[in-house]
Amino acid sequence: MSERWPHGLVYAVVCRWGGVVVALGAMCGVAGAAAGGEPGSVADFPPVEALPASSELPDPLVMFGTGEAVRTAEAWYRKRRPQIVALVQHYMYGYLPEAPAVSAEVRRVDAAFLSGRATLREVTLSFGPPGTPPVDLLVIVPNGRQAAAPVFLGINFCGNHTVVDDPHVALPRSWVPERCRGAVENRATDEGRGAQAEAWCVDELIARGYALATFYCGDIDPDRPDFTDGVHPHFLRPGQTEPGPHDWGTIAAWAWGLHRAVDYLITCDDLDRRRICVVGHSRLGKTALLAGALDERIALVVPHQSGTGGMALSRGNQQETVARINTSFPHWFNDVFCQFNGCEELLPIDQHLLVCLVAPRPLLDTEGDQDLWANYEQALAALRGADAVYKLLGRRGLVASGVVRDDEPFTAENCGDIVQYRRDAPHVLNRDYWRRILDFADFQLGAPASAP
Numbered sequence: 001m002s003e004r005w006p007h008g009l010v011y012a013v014v015c016r017w018g019g020v021v022v023a024l025g026a027m028c029g030v031a032g033a034a035a036g037g038e039p040g041s042v043a044d045f046p047p048v049e050a051l052p053a054s055s056e057l058p059d060p061l062v063m064f065g066t067g068e069a070v071r072t073a074e075a076w077y078r079k080r081r082p083q084i085v086a087l088v089q090h091y092m093y094g095y096l097p098e099a100p101a102v103s104a105e106v107r108r109v110d111a112a113f114l115s116g117r118a119t120l121r122e123v124t125l126s127f128g129p130p131g132t133p134p135v136d137l138l139v140i141v142p143n144g145r146q147a148a149a150p151v152f153l154g155i156n157f158c159g160n161h162t163v164v165d166d167p168h169v170a171l172p173r174s175w176v177p178e179r180c181r182g183a184v185e186n187r188a189t190d191e192g193r194g195a196q197a198e199a200w201c202v203d204e205l206i207a208r209g210y211a212l213a214t215f216y217c218g219d220i221d222p223d224r225p226d227f228t229d230g231v232h233p234h235f236l237r238p239g240q241t242e243p244g245p246h247d248w249g250t251i252a253a254w255a256w257g258l259h260r261a262v263d264y265l266i267t268c269d270d271l272d273r274r275r276i277c278v279v280g281h282s283r284l285g286k287t288a289l290l291a292g293a294l295d296e297r298i299a300l301v302v303p304h305q306s307g308t309g310g311m312a313l314s315r316g317n318q319q320e321t322v323a324r325i326n327t328s329f330p331h332w333f334n335d336v337f338c339q340f341n342g343c344e345e346l347l348p349i350d351q352h353l354l355v356c357l358v359a360p361r362p363l364l365d366t367e368g369d370q371d372l373w374a375n376y377e378q379a380l381a382a383l384r385g386a387d388a389v390y391k392l393l394g395r396r397g398l399v400a401s402g403v404v405r406d407d408e409p410f411t412a413e414n415c416g417d418i419v420q421y422r423r424d425a426p427h428v429l430n431r432d433y434w435r436r437i438l439d440f441a442d443f444q445l446g447a448p449a450s451a452p
């Protein structure tokens, strides 16, 4: 696991119970920093029309612009990694704003959740300029363990009340999609309680000694093509009425929201801050990948069936193309990314570079044989493209075929730091996947302390 921390990390405080607001302090993460620039500044990269075309994947160990080779871990961390951090924001996801101070208010604690096997708490995270909507974080921690629990952090699609079947979990305050069970005129209702419980399998995580932390994506930015709600309007620069071409899209905003949740999780005594794992399905898998790539406090990354804009390479993608995703979901990426519609070969990045940013930390790419849209072949190619960076950093990277299937256990022979796990399944997150995700976390980070 990485021992490196984002520069300038300042935090102090432990979790408190019972409605006490706790200021978590300012975090200065790597995310907003352009190459060599100040956090939040736009890097000095060429316009898209001046970029050289190449059907080959950009070499992670060659500097963009100068062509200089990166031969040492030191050069990777000092030069190439920060350059890629800037490139992926500049040309694709948009720049994440600097990390704000976050305060946490524990609104409700249920120490007898799951028949006493877990403690559920609902925490409101507030941050940013006045008026920025808060995030309601649901945290469920196993009871009776001898050590702080590792935690899976992931965003949910329809509200915290859908993750567990519980009559008290607060409904989202913001807009929800009509496709969410129980949504009436884009508002959540009690009807949706527990609707996504099978996707989260909280009982499985708790039984295995893992905690879960989750929040609704719409708390950060409702998933619709406008920037008038969520966090975006609160982070406009003077004179702006909407995000500029290099500013953050919705996926970047969601990833930034995950970082704010991490700001809180690392202050919790009952959670193991060295074992924070990030997970997400589909568009939220793209988000998990970006969040893990940009924040080295995250120990393990699981982009589940994340597809285009996630694990699947853009070059040569015959399923969802860059043009297609930018047309269907124009708010997910920044405006500059649209200039690569139909000309992916101009991209100075591709998705393998996101995996390189995760290095040397472990990453599990979970895919389904029936989920062709997510394109597991392109995701496997991204893992292959990242292998050299893991090796440069002294890790095993990808071993053997790079693929582990079905119920095959993860072993030193079939599983390095990065691996694709695949089973014969459609586009779904369910208990079968969770069992293997937890197996991977046990394998990479060590199994959690057992109950006494």
Ligand code: GCU
Pocket: 281, 282, 283, 284, 305, 306, 307, 308, 320, 325, 328, 373
């Ligand atoms: C669409 C989209 C995918 C995305 C998926 C999802 O299918 O094309 O890119 O991953 O929605 O989030 O469910």
